[in-house]
Amino acid sequence: MEDCKESASDILLCMDENHSIVLRLSENDPLLDKKKKLLQSKGYDAEVHIQLKNALHPKWAHTTAEAMLQISRIMHLDEAELYFCEDDSCSPMGYYTQKNELEALNSMLSQVNSSFLDDRCSQKDILQDLWEAIIQLICEFGDKNITEITVINSQDCDKENFLLQWGEKSGVKNRLQIAYIEGFGRGAIAATDLKVGDIALEIPVSAIISEDAMKNSDMFPALEKVDGISTETMLLLWSMKERYNSSSTFKNYFDTLPEEFNTGLSFGVDAIVALDGTLLLEELIQAKEHLRNQYDELFLALCGDHPDIFPPELYTWEQFLWACELWYSNSMKIQFADGALQTCLIPIAGFLNHSLYPHITQYGKVDSATNTLKFRMSRPCQAGEQCYLSYGNFSSSHLITFYGFMPQMDNPYDIIQLDIDGSQDVCSDEFDASSGTTHMVRGTWFSDNHSIFHYGLPAPLLNHFRRAQEDFLDAGSPQQEKLKIEVEILEDLCSTFSGMMENLGEVDSESRENMDWDVKLAAEYKSLQRRIVSSILSSCYAGRKLVEDELCKPTA
Numbered sequence: 001m002e003d004c005k006e007s008a009s010d011i012l013l014c015m016d017e018n019h020s021i022v023l024r025l026s027e028n029d030p031l032l033d034k035k036k037k038l039l040q041s042k043g044y045d046a047e048v049h050i051q052l053k054n055a056l057h058p059k060w061a062h063t064t065a066e067a068m069l070q071i072s073r074i075m076h077l078d079e080a081e082l083y084f085c086e087d088d089s090c091s092p093m094g095y096y097t098q099k100n101e102l103e104a105l106n107s108m109l110s111q112v113n114s115s116f117l118d119d120r121c122s123q124k125d126i127l128q129d130l131w132e133a134i135i136q137l138i139c140e141f142g143d144k145n146i147t148e149i150t151v152i153n154s155q156d157c158d159k160e161n162f163l164l165q166w167g168e169k170s171g172v173k174n175r176l177q178i179a180y181i182e183g184f185g186r187g188a189i190a191a192t193d194l195k196v197g198d199i200a201l202e203i204p205v206s207a208i209i210s211e212d213a214m215k216n217s218d219m220f221p222a223l224e225k226v227d228g229i230s231t232e233t234m235l236l237l238w239s240m241k242e243r244y245n246s247s248s249t250f251k252n253y254f255d256t257l258p259e260e261f262n263t264g265l266s267f268g269v270d271a272i273v274a275l276d277g278t279l280l281l282e283e284l285i286q287a288k289e290h291l292r293n294q295y296d297e298l299f300l301a302l303c304g305d306h307p308d309i310f311p312p313e314l315y316t317w318e319q320f321l322w323a324c325e326l327w328y329s330n331s332m333k334i335q336f337a338d339g340a341l342q343t344c345l346i347p348i349a350g351f352l353n354h355s356l357y358p359h360i361t362q363y364g365k366v367d368s369a370t371n372t373l374k375f376r377m378s379r380p381c382q383a384g385e386q387c388y389l390s391y392g393n394f395s396s397s398h399l400i401t402f403y404g405f406m407p408q409m410d411n412p413y414d415i416i417q418l419d420i421d422g423s424q425d426v427c428s429d430e431f432d433a434s435s436g437t438t439h440m441v442r443g444t445w446f447s448d449n450h451s452i453f454h455y456g457l458p459a460p461l462l463n464h465f466r467r468a469q470e471d472f473l474d475a476g477s478p479q480q481e482k483l484k485i486e487v488e489i490l491e492d493l494c495s496t497f498s499g500m501m502e503n504l505g506e507v508d509s510e511s512r513e514n515m516d517w518d519v520k521l522a523a524e525y526k527s528l529q530r531r532i533v534s535s536i537l538s539s540c541y542a543g544r545k546l547v548e549d550e551l552c553k554p555t556a
């Protein structure tokens, strides 16, 4: 292609014999085929070359960054994000999810950074323009999502500061301060302005609590002999005792841990009762039952056979639950330089709270050159702002169960899975994200398209029902028949979700101010579920009205 000055797609499709940046779908991506189809539906291939040679147009860098972003977003979608993808737009916000947007932009940035390092690339000034355009997009995105925090100065942070000092002596490089923040417990605050790419925190492997510490302890030979025990469970059992070891290498870390974690696993009876009719109730009960069975099995074996190594007073059910909550809410999966994946506790990094709009998105891999774990900024954080991590694309029910909080922002991963077998769905020629997947819904405020045939509901779900109904129709059936099917689908959905709403019961009028933490969280979760179901019902009713109006129009 010769002329690459004007349109974004032309810029991207130009093949350059000198140097180009390549955006490529990974062959190992389990969603490869679906993403390929989505890219194709938008006019792109699974591999897109960005031409640098002909960047003569004054707006080249900006137009190119915008076009790269469209592709990069799709390449970084996860399964749920892909399911809820809409044809013409991402969402009313203009992106799929905040985390997807940041990952997409940062992966573009790292592509440009690697091109800078490539000696064969002679277009450094053009790369610089592109780099700046991407940084500008990241900063603009950040400005839309600023959140306020209130630091509680009356709470002292002596133990936390001792841990920071221990960290410094152990080789930790840190640009964060620790403080109590309203609604968060402790949190990490940027000590200075942090830019995209800056390292907020760097932890040497020697300061990470990993399998090594447990394997070097006196309990390992006994643990090793327990049939079928996982390394994670061994670590959990080790931490129950290490917590009280006054000569532990990690004493400063254990000293900062709370007596109670207050996750969903510690919900009392009143909170459980308050969850009646919600999806969280089932999740919590299952998780707790699983842990209780695990405890009963383990402690018969360990405390009975080795009371000297596993003193029964340290290995009570309450202490076991504390350790489970510690590991669920504070551990991270880390890939070490040898490729091994381990679940670890990371002193200091454990103060970073979660956000749907994090500053740090990629942190799980040890840098083999320095043998450290680096927490790199995916977006800027001003001095005094709370610096957030992403724990993962988790629903509020998962976050309550294992972390004990619910995000304040609308959570796009709050999904209601439907009991419909998606494995029967046959992929048709057009893009269809439904084949072989579980069907689901979420708050319809996340959708940009509430028009007829869309209704703010996910296309794969509607298409699944249409396919089931259209068996009774042939291709030549009149539009009126198709519209009648739409009414049936919407009525079925209304009846499913009305049932769900009824199960949730009456709206509670009690003020939440004086409620216990767990009952309050349960009530907040129930309101959230009501809000999601109510949005789906409203969308179904509004959709049915649209279709019925259409049916009333005289046929040509």
Ligand SMILES: C[S@@+](CC[C@H](N)C(=O)[O-])C[C@H]1O[C@@H](n2cnc3c(N)ncnc32)[C@H](O)[C@@H]1O
Pocket: 183, 184, 185, 186, 187, 329, 330, 349, 350, 351, 352, 353, 354, 355, 402, 403, 404, 405, 406, 407
């Ligand atoms: C890894 S720790 C983070 C530090 C923690 N705030 C503390 O004081 O130790 C994870 C815990 O922090 C709290 N947390 C994390 N993100 C939060 C958020 N967005 N809102 C409220 N609490 C949060 C929850 O209690 C969670 O179990």
